[in-house]
Amino acid sequence: MVSYADVRKWKPEELESAHSDLGNRRNDLVGLQDELDGAKKTDGWSGAAADASAAEHAKLVDGMRSLIAEVATVRVAVATAADDVAKIKKRIEEADREAEANGFQITDEGGIRDVAPPQDVPEDQLEEVKQKRLQVRDKLMADIEKILDDAEQADAELAKALTAAQQDEIKPGEGGTLADAASTDDLQALAASAGKPADDSPEANAEWWKSLSDEQRAALMEAPPAWLGSRDGIPAAARDMANRANIDNVRGDLVAERDRLQEGGVSEDEQKKLDEINAKIASVDQVRETIGNEEPPRQLLVLDPSGERLKAAVAVGDVDNADHVSVFTPGFTTTVDGSLANYDDKMRELVAESSDQLAASGKGGEVAAVTWIGYEAPQTSETGDLFGDSVASSSSAKEGGAKLNDFYQGINASRDNDPNLTAIGHSYGSTTTGYALQGGDHGVDNAILYGSPGVGTSDIKDLNVPEGRAYLLEAKNDPVADLGRFGTDPTHMDGFTDLSTAKSDQGAEVTGHSDYLNPDTTSQHNIAAVVAGVPENAVEGSTDGVGDKISYGTHKTREGVEAVQEWGSERWSDAKELGSDAWSGVKDAGSKVKDFFS
Structure with a gap:
């Protein structure tokens, strides 16, 4: 029997810590898949020893699958208990405040003690005051009884899961991988009971998730459907779990398609398709390697194999809880397999620099940064397609901008409190960012564009960014920044704050088109200052390229x-x-x- 004193001592943060630890253990176990596969008996080995080895391997796999199923089941129970305990603790605090406000005290036994009865009550009001205090006391008694009932239920549900795990009563999920083992029948049924959002808008996705029970949300985290990871408006932690769980399936489907194409020879048309599939497989492998970095932890927010190239987005840090979140969109020639590792490293350095500036400014807060390759950026091979996917065309930027706008919206919609959200765009990625911002309702607080050939408009008001919160960087000898290919050259648009890329007390100079995020440079310092919400730390200043001088002369003429x-x-x-x-x-x-x- 749970007592009121027991419940008062409950600490939901300890359950949350246990939930996180169980998740790490589950991930460690699932990560042993390659080693288990490699430990199978080799082809051509036969005999008693080979049979014994195979039997031991099968026994080990079965044991691992059972353990993963048990960890997953207990983890869901712990998550549910943590939410229940947090709500119960809040109700206890509210009851204590109400009791104190009316001169009562709730004892450890759950009783009501009258410790401060009102004094000097007029004779004609005594009965009214008495009846009112009796009503308060009765309500407190009812609240305490309900609190204890709910606490007893939460305790029993957690104990039930722990007992089932201890007694090996949990059956692993169907499927041949260790990851499949976590999707037990019970968890799948609970996850399936959640249904699906009304439509695929960030708002609808967020409303659906928030409408679910604690148990349904916890089950969806452990047995997520593949579509969950691609839904803007779903919390980053849930998207990360769903996408990680889906990596093996995505890669397996690609390998099967590759093998099918290679059967019986490959035609010229099929070779192009085969090259695309191989690039996607390489991209999946790069994603897997990138999210394996844990300092800080990564979150996989997009994993989309549709189209010609795989799309992905990886966050450095915790997007659900960070006070400052940035979304970086790269440009021309970007691919997941060729670019993600480098940009992820740049985001890690940006998070570190932003955090250092926050600390130096005496401000607290956490920082997260996302590398968003959620669109198919133009490639060198597409240069001749002037009206389609070429870097000279706005087609890819407009298409990608619509997706990026949803991604921005989804970050705010998935959270109870909006972070300081910064959109960062480089080169053609700044054009994509420009079209995303023109979509409106994005919730972006700051926009940083650098090496930009234009943002798809000649009026900064079209970007829907708060006045004074749009920033521009141009380095010396960056020809792309002077093109003005998509709308007016941003250098000559009113409303942008120019941030320096020259040498300063805050860092070294950058030149050319690709080094704006290099560490220990003025430009990286400035970008980090805006991301961290301390733009007063930034060094203002502009750099005029040849194109700017020509443009200036033309403007003056x-x-x-x-x-x-x-x-x-x-x-x-x-x-x-x-x-x-x-x-x-x-x-x-x-x-x-x-x-x-x-």
């Missing part, structure tokens, strides 16, 4: 022509007015002469 045209127009107007007056005078004089001779 245009101003001169417009001024001459305006002057000429004014003089012509004056001349017309003067001529009109003169002609009127001549007519008047002629009329007088005519009258005289008449």
Whole structure:
């Protein structure tokens, strides 16, 4: 029997810590899949020893699968208990406050003690005050009884899961991998009972998730359907779990498709498809390697094998709880297999620099940064496709921008409190970012664009970013930043705050198109300052390239022509007015002469 004193001592944070530890243990066990596969008896080995080895291997696999199923089941129970205990503790605090406000005290036994009855109550109000206090006491008694009932239920459910695990009563999920073992029948049934969102908008996804019971959410974390990982508006932790659980399936499907194509020879048309599949397999392998980094932990927020190239997004840090979140979108020639590792490293360095600036400013808070390769950026091989996927076309940027807008929305929609959200775009990725921001309702607080060939508009108001919170960086000898290919060259758009890329007390200079995020540079310092919510730390300043000087000269020439045209127009107007007056005078004089001779 759970007592009120026991419940008062419960600590939901300890259950949350246990839930996290169990998740790490489950991941460690699932991560042994390759070693288990490698430990199978080799082809050509036969005999008694081979049979004994195979039997031991099968026994080991069965034991591991059972252990993973038990860990998954207990983890769901712990997650549910942690949520239940947190709610119960909050109700206890509310009951204690109400009791104290009315002169009562709730004892460790769950009783009500009258410790501060009202004094000097007028005679004619005594009965009214008495009845009111009796009502408060009765309500407190009912609240305490309900709290103890719910606490007893939470304790019993957790004990039930622990007992089932201890007595080996939990049957592993179907499937041949260790990851499949975590999806037990009970967890799958509970996850299936959650249904699906009404549609695939960030708002609908977020509302659906928040409407679920604690048990359903916990089950979906352990036995997630594949579609859960791609839904903007779902918490990052849940998306990460779903996408990690789906990696083996995605890779397996790609390998099966590759093997099918290779059967009986490959035609010229099939070779292109085969090359795409091999690149996707390499991309999946790169994703797996990247999310294996744990300092800080990574979150896999997008894993999309559709289309010509695999799309992915990986976060450094905890997007669900970070106070400051940035989303970086790279540009031309970006691929998951060729670019993710480098950009993930840059985001790790950016998080570290942003955190250092927060600490130096005397401000607390956590930082997370996402590398978003959720669109198919133009490639060198597509340069000739001027009206399609070429870097000279806005087609890919517009398509990617729509997805990126949903991604921004999803971060805010999935959380109870909005983070300081920063959109970062480089090169063609800044164009994609520009189109995403023009989509509106994105919840982005700051936009940082660098090496930008344009943002798809000539008016900064179209980006829907708070005034003064759009920042631009251009390095010396960066030709792309002067193209102005997509809308006006941002350098000449009113409303951007120019941040320096030159040498300063805060870091070294960067030159060219690709080094803005290099550590120990002024540009990285400035980007980190905005991400960390301390833009006052940034060093302002602009760099004019050759294109800017030409553009400036053209701009001044245009101003001169417009001024001459305006002057000429004014003089012509004056001349017309003067001529009109003169002609009127001549007519008047002629009329007088005519009258005289008449």
